[in-house]
Amino acid sequence: MDVLEKCRAWTAEHRRDAGGDCYYRAISETFDGTEVEFEGARVIMAASHDYLGLSADARVREAAVRAVRRFGTSLGGSRAVSGSLRLHEELENRLAQFLGQEAAAVLPSGYQANLMLAPLLQDGDYVFSDLSNHASLDEVIRLGEAKERKFLHSDVAHLKELLASAASEAGKMILTDGIFSVEGDICVLPEMMKLADAHGAHVVVDSSHDLGVLGPNGAGVADHFGLRPLLVTSALSKSLASVGGVIAGPTEVIRYLRFHARTSMFTAAASPANVAAALAALDILQAEPQRRARVLDLAEQLHNGLRALGYDTGASVTPVVPVLVRGRERCLRMWRELCRAGVFTAPMTYPGVRAGREVLRITLTAGHTDEQLARLLAAFKEVGRREGLIPGTLHEGPAPVRIVRPATLPTTRAAAG
Template sequence: MADVFARCRMPDTYDLVRDLGVYPYYRAVRERPGGGEVVIDGRVLVQAGSNDYLGLSGDERVKRAATAAVRRLGTGSGGSRLSNGSLALHEELEERLAAFLRRPAVMVTSAGYLANLSLAALMAPGDAVLGDRLVHACLIDAARLGGVRLRRYRHNDLEHLERLLEATAPDAGRLIITEGMFSTSGALCDLPGLAKLARAYGARVVMDSAHDAGLLGEDGRGAAEHHGLEDAVDVQTLTFSKALGTIGGAVAGPREVIAYLRHYARPMVFTAALSPPCAAAALAALEIVAAEPERRARVRAAAARVGGELAALGYAVVPSDRPVVAVPVGDDLLCFRLWRELFDEGVFTTAMIAPGVPAGQALIRVSLTAAHTGRQLDRIGAAFAVAGRRLGLLPDSRRLP
């Protein structure tokens, strides 16, 4: 008889990277003494891996709102939204998000992952669901939950997408799913091209704005606003754990679609409602996003500076003003070694390997925030210079001891 626990074995490389001291995951942060810094193992490091893009998780106004909600409503919701966990606070947040995003209706969920999983209720066997090769795991899981095969087109490759659309059954429902700004690279989706294909083939477009809502566009509504094509996106999802600095998620779209999801999306119906402090924090953060566009400007300036500096050093970085700077490495072990060198130089980044990125395309992800100071940005650039030379990654550099 087979034992299901028999498959619970880590690969040999797991022990290798731990023995080498380059294992980059589950590093416990003890304190966050100030914007852009964390304390790990008694050391103060520059936090260059956080998606708290606007630095709002530590904003005093956001913390006060969360604290007040705990005092008034407690720490938990006590049930799902459908049963007994709905709060007036949730409804206020939904109304404010709908106004901010300029969408007819919004459904707030307990996490961004659950917002995207809720999309499964829009899918049925026989539908053609087509997703960019780099979409997040939660969108892949939504297709699995919806009982459909996700056909994945090469990243931002519209010719490949069109071939897949042409191959779909004439009577199939068609759904194109994409991220607005891709979490692994900071690249934007080609929304103008997607919109044109969606119109031609009668497809609906879902955009995951986890990494672009609050950041892109004149008013911070995301990649669709940036492109001037908000009407081309039928459903928009987002998470509160990035620009809004807390936990939670939302689905925004037509009223009839949101009403349907409220009653048929399993992640919504069977999950405890968003906690009061997180809902209150998101509300406060949303006000700051609308009132303080200079935060977005600071993030863009920091990203442009760091991306430009890393490219000048010789890293294969594509400079932009978007807050995710992807530093390609390729080999997993080399990626872990670079992560460790940066860590030792006082910079805490994110090492990404498969399945987070395609196999053989490991990278270091640097995330910039509005909280980073000029001194901290200096430390990031200096750490990459030292680490890259030490590992022989930079052109015309000799390996340092």
């Protein structure tokens, strides 16, 4: 059969609606990272993971511009040969220190940072992975040679059972997201690390959504629990307001992976602008904890505002706020209606989530204002009632959410009086 046949069949099947008018839609302008121009109207951007609102920060922008002036737009080669700058090394040292690890490698994307794990997953090894992990962690399992064992989402008993059934002398690795990118809940890292110890396994955490958000130092889920997993990976495209990825861990592991992971050896170096932006964002992240306090406060108000309207935000206790919609058609229709009402959300349907688990994901940044939050909630009220997703009047809504925050981080609401 012609290799293109699948494209024809898919197009015929999805001619009318593959959600085609909801995905890959172009935004024409951005305003401070909190609003965008979409289809001629200015709408609230509630689907960006720029948690600390730093993509619009003048210091971050200026750092990127300076790097372009000094080093150009591209290094034109892989880090292994001609593309390594002192700037990459500076970011690697800073990130390793920040994440409490010995060493780090910076990659052009978070996806590639996770693919770096492939050489550790060899024939005869086992890899245990949470069913809700990000697609890039699924991908590295396909790329590696280890036997795959998926455990039910955050189900420690299931993980224990799977670990116990693996050959005791085999190499074992457990993969988990820190904050899960759709559910918004936090991984059970202490329990996983205890099990890992008992079964001779290592733990790898993808901290893409918790770096900058969780922990007394804002260094993510390991910081939150005061633990040190073997390796931490993260995208730089969220709290660090850039594009890129990092993998951090013991020096000998990072060095080994640099030479053995094809995703590092055979790909162009992260661009100078992106590296400089991440460095500047890291400075601000560390110097201005009030940004973290703001994004946590806003998230708590968002959760509870939605819950007061009758929406369910699931098990999330973080700034990743999933609005349970259930049903692909309904999810896409809600997305369109919310855009018309002035709010740009992220419609998560298959393959982003399993069929039947559709959500509209909302993420606000430290840059969003109380007025924007109020407008967002008004749009959800109007559209949800019209679409029959929430009741006209609510007698008893779901219990309020207490966002997870370090005791040492004051709330910006209290500070504002």
